[in-house]
Amino acid sequence: MHKKILTLGLSGAALLAACAVPPPAQTAPRAKAPARSAPEPMLPSLTLDAYKKGFAEQVARASPEMFSEPIPEMLKSVVVLDITIDRDGKLLRVAVRRSNGYKALENRAMESVRRAAPYQAPAWSVRRADGTVNFLETFLFRDDGRFRIRSLVAAR
Numbered sequence: 001m002h003k004k005i006l007t008l009g010l011s012g013a014a015l016l017a018a019c020a021v022p023p024p025a026q027t028a029p030r031a032k033a034p035a036r037s038a039p040e041p042m043l044p045s046l047t048l049d050a051y052k053k054g055f056a057e058q059v060a061r062a063s064p065e066m067f068s069e070p071i072p073e074m075l076k077s078v079v080v081l082d083i084t085i086d087r088d089g090k091l092l093r094v095a096v097r098r099s100n101g102y103k104a105l106e107n108r109a110m111e112s113v114r115r116a117a118p119y120q121a122p123a124w125s126v127r128r129a130d131g132t133v134n135f136l137e138t139f140l141f142r143d144d145g146r147f148r149i150r151s152l153v154a155a156r
Contacts, residue, residue: 046125049151052135055083055119056151062116065108067146071153077102077141079109087131091117097136109139109147 045051060066080098085091094113096106122133138150 045120046123048126048133048135051120051122051126051133052137052151055085055135056137056149058119059112059116059149060152063112063147065112065146067142067148071140071148072142075140076143076145077105079106079139079141081109081113081137081139082134083113083137084132084134085119085122087121087127089117089119089121091119092132102141105139105141105145105147108141108145112139112147113137 045054077100078098079096079102082093082095082097083091084093091114094110096110099106126133128134139147140150140153141147
């Protein structure tokens with residue numbers, strides 16, 4: 001009986017060993033593939049909040065007027081823009097929705113949005129029936145005219 005179990009155990013071990021993947025053969029190292037010139041396409045943002053964050057990151061990269069220090073307790077101005085982007089990522093409309101009257105800061109916020117266009121095409125899940133995406137974005141200006149974008153400010 002013990003001899004039969006031992007034989008079955010050894011047969012099973014041999015069978016498993018036969019199915020194992022052999023170690024890779026020692027070969028000369030491969031030459032590195034040439035770098036691709038085109039960047040990988042970004043995955044579409046499936047929620048409006050994620051799309052707004054990607055939008056804000058793109059505006060921030062294109063805006064030397066951004067500041068990264070903590071937001072001051074008192075802001076000079078808060079500008080809320082109404083933004084519409086078409087199904088291909090083209091900026092269709094940017095308009096001031098709310099401001100406390102500093103026209104130069106309103107123009108700076110709108111120009112920063114225009115300068116960063118075009119944007120990532122919105123995913124179907126954030127589009128309206130006409131294929132566009134529409135949202136509000138808030139620009140927080142300090143006394144020196146530099147700003148932060150609300151979608152990039154961490155929640156407290």
